[in-house]
Amino acid sequence: MNEGSRSAPVGVILAVDPDRFAELVETLRRAGLTVTGRQPALGTLSGTAPEDLIPTLEAIDGVDSVDRERTVRLPPPDSPTQ
Incomplete structure (x- = not known):
């Protein structure tokens, strides 16, 4: 699949192995994730x-x-629904 046929970007939250956090952030970036937030102590990131x-x-x-x-x-x- 070429870049022109990629679907629209969506926001994602990932849970990863906290002991490999930095390594996984780099691997995910190379795979195509645009990282927008990091929470290394929790082992989560957003992008x-x-x-x-x-x-x-x-x-x-x-x-x-x-x-x-x-x-x-x-x-x-x-609002009346409150």
Whole structure:
């Protein structure tokens, strides 16, 4: 698949082996992840990647999970649903 046919980027949160954190960040970057946040003590990082790249990221040794970011919108405080 060439770069022009890649799917749109989505936000992802990854849980990785904290003992290999720096190594995995570099491996994930080389695989196509754009890293936007790091939490090495927790073994998590966030970033963006094309949707079709998620299975590749999940298959990397040391990656425990890849979850898509979700946006939650709450109604205003004065809304009748509160």
